[in-house]
Amino acid sequence: MEYLIIFLLEFQIMNKTLITLFCCCCFLAASAQSKKSLLRNLEKNAPDSFLVRFKTTKGNFDVKVYKDWSPIGATRFYQLVKAHYYTNMYVFRSTEKYAQFGIQNDTALNRFMDKKTIKDELATHSNQRGIMAFATGGIDNRTVHIFINKIDNRRLDTMAHSKGFPPFGRVVKGMEVVDQFYGAYKDTITFKYQDAVMKYGNKYLEEHFPGLDKIKKARIKH
Incomplete structure (x- = not known):
């Protein structure tokens, strides 16, 4: 009987190990597939204009993108949306001035895209309320982080460390949804975590910052 109990315990441990390994393999396979999808889509060229529907935990909002505002930025955004990058993603920054998102749950993709920077462009349109642009923390380092201006932020049109934050699109429907994103943490996550x-x-985020709203998905409407 003692040997039987030991055998059963060892079997349970082995079974749990196999399940864990299987889950890890599935995650790695999914991550690799996502990376392949991104690589394919990073070669695509954006149309002159297009409309993107964001579905969130607070409702939907639509963004109209204009390529001539920011050809490089609009093209990168188009590529990311086509690759379904903005899916299951928390709005980790929501203040009276901005709403920002762009960090993937797939941490391998975060590392991968952190190196896929794009060149700076001049801001040809002003960062007014409802305007969308890429976040940047230095010269030529825009990647995947997006912010939406919740007020007029014209100071972002020219910055000392870059050519400003060039807008590439505007919220044309559902700005009230953006205004409702959970904002208790303000800039805390951005600057500390x-x-x-x-x-x-x-x-x-779920463990340390509960209550955040989420981008369920973003898809091109037309």
């Missing part, structure tokens, strides 16, 4: 979120994904 962003690296941890990049490393651990959604589970870190």
